[in-house]
Amino acid sequence: MRRYMITSLLALALSAGTSQAASTWTGGDDLPTNPLACDGTPAAAAPVTYDGGSPAKAPDRNGKQIKVVDVPKLVGIGYFNSTSKGVMEAAKDLGNVSAKTDGSTKANIDDQITLIDNYITSGVDGILFSANDPVAIAPVLKKALAAGINVVGYDADAQADARQWFVNPATPNGVAKSLIDTLAKEIGPDGSFAIVTSTFTTPNQARWISEMSAYQAKCYPKMTWLETVEAQEDNILSFNQANTLINKYGSDMKGIIGMTSVATPAAADAVTQAGQCGKISVVGLATPNPMKPYIKAGCVKSAVLWSTTDLGYAAMEALRASADGTLKPGDKTFKAGRLGELQIINGSQILLGSPAVFTKDNVDKYDF
Structure with a gap:
């Protein structure tokens, strides 16, 4: 059973004239929306100050070997198999990271919280995560930050102050x-x-x-x-x-x-x-x-x-850079190894880039 439920299950109100019934539950959150222009006119990006958290009294990890655990929503499906592959590729490229992926076979927030808590106790330098619930996972991630552990999310975010950075696959x-x-x-x-x-x-x-x-x-x-x-x-x-x-x-x-x-x-x-x-x-x-x-x-x-392998790769690169102090609040871009320079948006989010579109003409070119 989920530990927390969204406090309001009211549907988002739609503008007048839509044929969608006002009582339809869309499954969305209750945060403000910012729909793009119908004609594709690009939206102007508003500057946002850093809103992520910070590890308390973290030891000097600059250039030193670190131990990292990757805790996705669940393990055993293609999506997170490929993000894990990216995490391991980045760890190998960096050369000073020992990384592993661990998780439940079900997308269960209680299992995810317990697992992260156990790694805080056993001792790691960094935690990567993809959240099953942004609110429920926040306390254990804040506990990790309070223990001086570097915390970076990818795919599915937590509350911003419960981690340092979030690698956003797309806006x-x-x-x-x-x-x-x-x-x-x-x-x-x-x-x-x-x-x-x-x-x-x-x-x-x-x-x-x-x-x-x-x-x-x-x-x-x-x-x-x-x-x-x-x-x-x-x-x-x-x-x-x-x-x-x-x-x-x-x-x-x-x-x-x-x-x-x-x-x-x-x-x-x-x-x-x-x-x-x-x-x-x-x-x-x-x-x-x-x-x-x-x-x-x-x-x-x-x-x-998007490339799920690149998503995991970028997350591992971001955690290493956070541990080294080369990725800092206020930065506008981030050098993510073989991925090159990635844009930082919304204060503490690293934008992965454009997604791929798989069609009959190109789907055989991909294997993940």
């Missing part, structure tokens, strides 16, 4: 625009759709969904957002949830958006087995290997994702 409003624009292109500006996410407390997905809700209301007000369902980053549950949506809404269902690398291929499988390829579009975030059969069969036109 939430950028993800939102990409997914909704792609969906609208496939099902039309007045189509009906549903979403399969992991949990309503998973920070990155809740943030993306909030921005998607705002962008859809602004740019495609005639679209109908039917429902958002949780699937716990579980393949069988994701398939069953997608199948339930297909049966529940029938011909009204025109599209499904998968918010995870597990949900998107599972939704594609459900659409395939239901004989709905060409009638129900599947759009979402996914690693290429699980999507290859559906893309090659023409049931899915494309899938979108």
